[in-house]
Amino acid sequence: MKDLHLTVDNALEVCKALSHEHRMNILKILSxxxxxxxxxxxxxxIPFSTTAVNVKKLEDMDLIISELVPGRGTQKVNSKNFDRIIIDLSPSEVELEKNLISIDMPIGEYVDCKAEPSCGLVGDNDYIGMQDDPRSFYETNRREAELLYFKAGYVEYRYPNRTPYGSSVSELEFTLEICSEAPYHKNDWPSDITMWINGIEVGTWTSPGDFGGERGFNTPKWWSLHFTQYGLLKNWKVTETGTFLDGNKISDVRIKDLQITKNPYISLKIGIKEEATNIGGINLFGTNFGNYSQGIVMNLRYL
Incomplete structure (x- = not known):
């Protein structure tokens, strides 16, 4: 799948080229x-002349490509150049927040784990190791995982601690796409998913279900629609006043409790507690699975 990535600054002309019924229909046909x-x-x-004008506009924006191929004489054939167009609404580099450290951790870069079936790792093109075999979580190519799942257990990640010496951390947040783990998929399948930072439990979120039946935006086509397709983007944030989940306070754990500046790394553990009420498993999505093109993003703000 070939993507066209645009920023807010350079998206306008492409959007103008797409804002015409004939040109959109041309792209559908070329698909x-x-x-x-x-x-x-x-x-x-529609007339040949009208079609030619619209094809030229799409060519000028590099949305389609044209090449001369042999036929009855030589003819010009048009093909679609991109499968998706993605507009990034994030600020440009000059607008990036100061005193912010941001790290996107691939989901396969865990340093410790415990996985109980149903469980598995999935890459771009196939499973990694064997389905429902916890030993697969120790395969040497586990770093290529774009989806990992387990019924019970945990995964732990360690982020490099890049906080400047002499600074104090004011806020730490983790954003990830996640959902429950049910056989195939099941929208009504609650699971109590807990997060620990530097060994301290900061809060639990009850995932409502395991979502499928409609392909995730980034989920590869070879992956069956009967299986998990996407999750929900959740944000845990620890501040000077407590811990928040999607803006709602869920615990009294404060940023000073994590003692970040005293450790060489920042530990993030995600799992299902043995005593959880709803042991409904976890699906964790990477850059090329689900609806969001990211791994587990850590944002650390300091003073």
Whole structure:
């Protein structure tokens, strides 16, 4: 799958090119395969000249490509150049927040784990190791995982501590795409998912279910629709006043309790407590699975 990534600054002209019914229909037709202008004109039911003008506009924006191929003589054939167009609404580098350390951790970069079936690791193109075999979590290519899941257990990550010497940490947050783990998928399947930072329990979120039946935005096409497709993007944040989940306070653990500046790394552990009321497992999504193009993002703010 080929993506076109745009920023807010350079997206306007592409959006203008797409804001026309004929051009959108041309892209839909080209999604089925290459066509020349005559073929496009016939399928659209519009004049050749009108089709040619719209094809030229899409060519100018590099949204389609044209090449000369042998046929009855030589003919010009058009093909779609991208499968998806992604507009990044994040600020440009010059606008990035000061005194912020941001690290996107791949989900396969855990340093410790315990996984009980149903469990597994999934890469871009296939499973990693064997399904429902906890030994697969120790495979040497586990770092290539884009989806990991288990019914019970945990995974632990260690982030480099880049806090400048002499600074104090004011806020620490983790954002990740996550959901429950049910056989195949099940929207109503609660699971109590707990997070620990530097060994301290900071709070539990009850995932409502394991979501499938509709393909996740980044989920590869080979992955069956009957299985988990996407999760929910959740944000745990520890501040000077407590710990918050999606803006709602869930515990009294404060940033000073984590003693971040005294440790060479920052430990993040995500799992299911043995005494949890709802032991409904975990699905954790990477950059190329689910609805969000990220791993587990840590944002650390300091003074």
């Amino acid at each position: 089925t395969g290459p066509h020349n202008v005559n073929e496009l004109s016939e399928k659209l039911g």
